[in-house]
Amino acid sequence: MRKAVLFILLFAAGKAWAQPEIKPYGALPSNAQLKWQQLEYYMFIHFGPNTFTDKEWGHGDEDPKVFNPTALDARQWARTAKLAGMKGIIITAKHHDGFCLWPSEYSKHTVRESAWKNGKGDVLAELSAACREYGLLFGVYLSPWDRNHPAYGTPEYNQVFANQLREVHTKYGDVFEQWFDGANGEGPNGKKQVYDWNLFEGTVKKYHPEVIFFSDAGPGCRWIGNENGFAGTTNWSTINRDEFAPGMHGIQDKLNKGQEGAKDWVPGEADVSIRPGWFYSPSTDDKVKTLPWLLDIYYGSVGRNANLLLNVPVDRRGRIHANDSIRLMELKRTLDADFKSNLAARARTTVTNNRPDNVMSSAVHLTDNSYNTYWAVAEGELSAEINLSFEKAVTFNRLAIQEFIPLGQRVKAFTVSVLDGKEYREIARETTIGYKRILRLPNTTTKSVKITLLDALASPVISEVKLFKAPELLADPVIKRSKSGEVTITVQSADPVVYYTTNGSEPTTASAKYTGQGFAFKGAGTVKAKAFINNGKQSGATVAETFDLAPENWTAITEGAKSAVDGNSATTFRNANLKYPAELVVDMGASTTVNGFTYTPNPRGGIVYQYAFYVSDDGKSWGEPVAKGSFANILNNPVKQSIKLTKPVKCRYFKLAALAPADEKDQTPAFAETGVF
Structure with missing residues (x-):
């Protein structure tokens, strides 16, 4: 009997391997990219002089001694990430200010010159060791823009930066992701750098050939086109890389959605901060994103075929603040509850257009909880149905579905329907799937769920289908x-x-x-x-x-600018005839003590980058600006900007001058709201 069973198994196995293999379609992920995609969720840490100066983009002229955490504990960071369900940590080893979190031989703006540990510390050494201890992957962000280094803006700087990359990739063990920011501004000599990306990538690959490169153009993974954490509802893992470059403007929409049928596999990574800014600020301790907000982000990133890189800035002690940690644990508990029990595991699964004579492909694999098995539609067929039927009615509000991406991303459109009486009722109509698509649905009770694959680039290959009943969550006020x-x-x-x-x-x-x-x-x-x-x-x-102060009695002196001071950021003042430099003048109706001003951009365009702020008693004599500068990172993170004055001023009128745009192609400034505090 044993010999007979063994013979049958060997015969079946031989027949299976004898079947024509499913032909891969289009661009495909490398093994490293597939492993990266399966990470799904990991931590970003912004930390450096900006943590202590309360800036988002430091100018590189800060005294390195300002960096002096009092109780730095990288093990606390790693422990928090592990408990939160994250798979790794990427840290800003060098931001635009040029400050290095390791004692680089190629800079004089490093932890060696800081007051921390009398210049004997090394943040990267401590974090990489902590990641190994807690079983986390270690990644690094190095900005090629350096507002401190004297060689920046010269041909010699590219080799300086390559040398810094070599230091980081040879001294701290394995690095799973190299994060490249495309920002390119002026250095201390007033010049911009022409980056040698081939040199930079080649230097890293020499030591870590399987590293995932992040940038606007990959090649390992791509920016998702915003810093809100949301991938497009349509999200292809493919783009044509030769159409993109780090730091390009006007490509956000394409990066958000990907490009159907493109030639390069460059999946999306959604980066977002748990706070309004990327670096820690005491003023944002009560502005940590709420649990419903973070859930929206999770379902809008991991649930839309992207990885989630959630920034948790370290505070001035050198620790993750309790408010951030508490919220991370709430998110972990909620996600565990959302995906606690897969209802589809007890369903009877049937399909149409099944691939014939191929025992490797079976509807059974759709609910076997293994990504490495799959069901495939017959060759040449671009549509099919999957039906999950139950003996007793089930109630669900989440549906997860995955394509087997080692064979390519294929599905263009699908629907979800449920049996309601004697007929099926459609409850969702979507586009792409990719590695993972999770739908948040209303509570639905049924005995049969039908997933209809409407269209595809090639015959669909589906790995998993799951159903869950997530607990109800109290909404935010x-x-x-x-x-x-x-x-x-x-x-x-x-x-x-x-x-x-x-x-x-x-x-x-x-x-x-x-x-x-x-x-x-x-x-x-x-x-x-x-x-x-x-x-x-x-x-x-x-x-x-x-x-800010309520603009109850305010009057916009600038013609047509009423919507800039109406207390409603959903309305915007933008005049096509008003070009840079442009001025917005406001009469507050009475003399007022002003400690600072705010500018709320219109995320759809007209974002102001460089500004000057003036005050006046009569609306005629303005004098020198009481504040002048730039709104750091506002193009990628278009949120309300608050600028504190060096000292309070008393005035009746104020003027916000828009001096330069965040996007050079957009020469018409917009003001969603402007205020003072």
């Missing part, structure tokens, strides 16, 4: 204020009770209760709100909104 200074709070969850504060304290059930009627808050400050259910036993996250 939304805080808004009108031009007159009336604050309203709304929340979408069923029957919540909202409590709020206006003095920066944490809302509790002893705080003011929001009754549904707006309340006056005309001054500058922070309103916090929290939703409670179950008689206060369960609560959501604290939401904070920081307001």
Whole structure:
């Protein structure tokens, strides 16, 4: 009997291997890219002098002694990442200010010149060791832009940067990802650098041939086109690399969606910070993204065929702040609950257009919880149906589906339907799948789920289909204020009770209760709100909104600029006839003490980069600007900018001068909102 069974197994195996192999389609991932894609979620850490100077882009002229963390603990970073379910850590080994977190022989702006450990420290050594201890992958970000190095802007600098890459890739063990920022500004000599990307990549490959290179053009993985953390609802893992280059403008939409049928496999990586900025600032301790927001990001990145690189900035002690850590653990617990039980594992699975005479391809593999097995549609067929049927009705609100990408990304469109009575009702219509697509759906109860593959570039090859019932989550309150200074709070969850504060304290059930009627808050400050259910036993996250002075009696002197001071960032002032340099002049109606100003860009265009801010008592005499500079990284991260003045000023009028655009191709400035605090 044993011999007979063995013979049958060997015969079946021989027959299986004798089947014509499924032909790969189009661009394909390398083994390193496939392993990278399966990581899904890992940590970014921005850390350096900016942490201590409260800047996003340092100028390279800061005293290196400002870098002096009091209790740096890289093991705490690694432990936090591990507990959060992350698979690795990428650190800003060198940002645009040129400061090196290791004692580079090719710079005088490093930890060696800092006050930390009397110049004997090495952040990369400590972090790489911590990553090995906790079983995490180690990655590095090195900016080629160097606002400190005297050679920047000369041919010699490219070799300097290559030497720094060599140091990092030979002294700290394996590196899984090399992150290249395409930023290219002026150095200390006022010149820009012509980067030698072939030299940079060749230097790294010499020591780590399997490293994944991140940039706007890959070649390992690509920027997803924004710093919000969201891939496109259509997201191809392919682009034509020769159409892109690091630092190019006007390519965000293509990077967000990828390019159908393109020749190069360059999957997307979604980078986003857990705070409004990339570097730590004490002013953002109460602005850590809420749990629902982070869930939206997770489903909008990992759930849309991209990897998620979540930035968690280290604070001035050299540790991950408790607020960030707590939120990461909340996210981990919620994701564990969302994907706790795969309902599809107990389904009866049937398909149409099955590939004939190929035992390697079977509908059984769709629910076997193994990515390395698959079901394939018959050669030449571009559509098919997958049906999951149950003896008893199941309730689900998540559907995950994966293509077997070693054979290429193929599916162009699919739908999800459920049996409702005697007929099927469509509940989702989507486009691409790729490595993983996760749909968030309304709670749906049914005995049959049908996935219809509508169209594809080649015969679809599907690895896994899963269904889950995720617990309901309490929604975040939304805080808004009108031009007159009336604050309203709304929340979408069923029957919540909202409590709020206006003095920066944490809302509790002893705080003011929001009754549904707006309340006056005309001054500058922070309103916090929290939703409670179950008689206060369960609560959501604290939401904070920081307001400038209410523009109740303000008048825009600049013609047509009313929408720039209406208290509503959803409206924008933009005049096609107004070109750089341009001015926005505002009359506040009364003499006011001003400590700083804010500028909210329109993310759809017209983003101001360089600015000057003036004040006046009469609207005629302006004098020298009380603030002048640039909004760092505003093009990629178009969020509200707050600029504090060196000292308070008293004035009735203010003028925001837009001196230069963030995108040189866009010469018409836009102002979604402008204010003072």
